[in-house]
Amino acid sequence: MPKRGYHHGNLRQALIDAALKLIDEKGPTGFTLSEAAKTAGVTPAAVYRHFEGREDLIAECARQGHEIFADVIEHAFSSGGGSDLAAFEATGRAYLAFARKFPGHYQAMFESGISPNRTPELAAASARSRQILEQAAEALSEHIPPEKRPPATMFSAHIWAMSHGVVELFARGKPGGNAPFPPEELLEAGIGIYLRGLGLIEQDK
Amino acid sequence: MPKRGYHHGNLRQALIDAALKLIDEKGPTGFTLSEAAKTAGVTPAAVYRHFEGREDLIAECARQGHEIFADVIEHAFSSGGGSDLAAFEATGRAYLAFARKFPGHYQAMFESGISPNRTPELAAASARSRQILEQAAEALSEHIPPEKRPPATMFSAHIWAMSHGVVELFARGKPGGNAPFPPEELLEAGIGIYLRGLGLIEQDK
């Protein structure tokens, strides 16, 4: 980290980090460019040296989120255990861990209302992360008897939906009481039951 | 509907309706009290004759949402078909139909960041709707062999999470491309697979 002075040195990333922190704290719509600038120790006008405006800053947060997400998911799946099944379950845990560890990114990606097609860079990153999820689903799909095998995109959408639902409803630190179970446990059990429904886990257990 | 004049006649509900429309259009944080007032044809200050402020208005939207939601779910479950299973599947469809038909309510309930405990009325309505979901899960739970039966609250949380995930990710009219399948079909298939995993549906097709 360089020193303090007239020139910041790494303002662009500092602004992104500030934005991520604020998005985590106040949600994507509660986030303001001015406060991000202040957090980074800089005038609001300085932001315009690095971004086109407020939305562009959020889009960049989302983009970085997708990059991290894709890496994390890919790593979890490819080194997740001996079998495709174990790898898939590791992927589910990685999803939740990502949402937990990068809440600002997560919200910028999935709750900001910003279109994945807003910038070409964001579109590419978003496509990649989606593709990796589907890839994992596809690999596991092979083990399902063809006659009861749903399309891999549907399979993937189910898992994604349940994961996202768990994050939104039970993993976020909501003020009003919630969380009947630890989210990790809830999601793992849910995915387990779902996979059993596909015949991927032994019935009699 | 009474006429137009100095006194509105039914301003309270008109404000709620306006708020619901705006929440649907711009999200709970994009919603403004002033615009709701304008939509209802009234000065912003008039709102304070009926609500304590902005948040109180949103809370009332959420409360009405929970009332409708509970009624809808209860009706679907209790008249959903011959078996508990059929009733449960009707409940899933009703969930999605509710989110579709009452998007403003849905967002006020689950995405506004307003605590269910903000007012006693909201807390009561919220508890009721949650209770009804769990009741449906519990009834169906009875059919599961005890040794593989998850707690009813977990069962209910799984279904809720998947439903919510489908709504958020695939049923909302997002600008950027999405929705690989009709949400109804996606959710129904997902719940079907999940229930099969619990032994509630025949394994061999």
Added chain:
DNA sequence: TGTACATCAGTGAACGCGCGTTCACTGATGTAC
């Protein structure tokens, strides 16, 4: 190594705007007689 200069990242003041909320008020409604 030292000086002149171009670059460009940041400043700070200003803009117009819409927000939520308050306040003293006004005028329509409805009740008492």
Added chain:
DNA sequence: TGTACATCAGTGAACGCGCGTTCACTGATGTAC
């Protein structure tokens, strides 16, 4: 039926605020000679 009056739902002006964005500027950095 007609009048006097209390009630209270809505007005309109005002408040202080923070927002996103623009603009001419300034001063630190780094390069050319």
